[in-house]
Amino acid sequence: MTTENEPPKVKQPPVLFNKTQDLNPILFEEARSIGLKVERMAPAINTLMDRAFIERTFADVAAKNLDAVMAVFADDALLYDPHYPQPEMRGKANIRRGLEWGMSSMQKFGFPIRNCWIDGDKAVIEVDTHHVLQGGMELKFPQIFVIETRDGLITRLQSYVPYLPHGIPGLVGALTRWQWKLTGKL
Numbered sequence: 001m002t003t004e005n006e007p008p009k010v011k012q013p014p015v016l017f018n019k020t021q022d023l024n025p026i027l028f029e030e031a032r033s034i035g036l037k038v039e040r041m042a043p044a045i046n047t048l049m050d051r052a053f054i055e056r057t058f059a060d061v062a063a064k065n066l067d068a069v070m071a072v073f074a075d076d077a078l079l080y081d082p083h084y085p086q087p088e089m090r091g092k093a094n095i096r097r098g099l100e101w102g103m104s105s106m107q108k109f110g111f112p113i114r115n116c117w118i119d120g121d122k123a124v125i126e127v128d129t130h131h132v133l134q135g136g137m138e139l140k141f142p143q144i145f146v147i148e149t150r151d152g153l154i155t156r157l158q159s160y161v162p163y164l165p166h167g168i169p170g171l172v173g174a175l176t177r178w179q180w181k182l183t184g185k186l
Contacts, residue, residue: 049118049120049121049122049123049147049149050118051116051118053072054113054116054118054123054125054147055113057069057072057154058111058113058127060072061099061109061111062108062109062110062111064103064106064109066096066099066100066103069099070092070095070096070099072153072154073092073095073153073154073157074150074151074153074154074155075091075092076090076091076155077090077091077092077095077153077154077155077156077157078090078155078156078157078158079094079095079098079099079156079157079158080156080157080158080159081098081102081158081159082159082161082163083102083159083161084098084101084102085098085101086098104134105133105134106131106132106133106134107132107133107134107135107136108131108132109131110129110130110131110132111127111129112127112128112130113125113126113127114126114127114128114142121148121149121150122146122147122148122149123145123146123147124144124145124146124147125144125145125147126142126143126144127142127143127144127145128140128142129141129142129143141161141162142161142162143159143160143161144159144160144161145157145158145159145160146158146160
């Protein structure tokens with residue numbers, strides 16, 4: 001209730017500052033001392049992917065830092081890589097098991113990025129893969145990765161390699177190439 005001499009009190013909305021903003025602590029306390037309701041907000045989650053995120057993720061794989069790699073996957077993520085015993089790995093438990101196998105069989109991972117295209121929460125990365133197996137055998141091949149994210153976490157990471165198809169389609173292609181070589185078409 002107000003008296004005739006007092007102006008009516010207006011409820012003031014809080015002034016919000018992101019923790020990442022440079023807010024001078026003196027100004028923060030001064031604003032509070034004059035009655036402003038000042039609160040700090042939690043930083044917003046960056047839901048858009050950037051090249052630094054991609055490079056850091058590949059660097060963590062190369063360093064065999066399994067915990068750091070697992071931290072960027074959503075609980076319901078899909079990792080698909082035809083090089084693994086179980087190419088389609090759904091969920092963190094299956095992804096961890098696959099990566100443990102991959103890291104144990106690899107002496108050195110190498111993912112030099114040739115090209116990277118990012119569109120919001122999706123990216124396509126072309127790499128010149130250069131791995132070294134535990135026995136010392138080098139593997140060099142081009143590879144494409146497709147990455148999708150949600151709330152800053154990977155929901156899909158899928159590898160594409162330029163290998164010929166397996167099974168009947170691969171056999172038909174191989175026979176046709178052989179026939180073309182014999183007939184001079186290739």
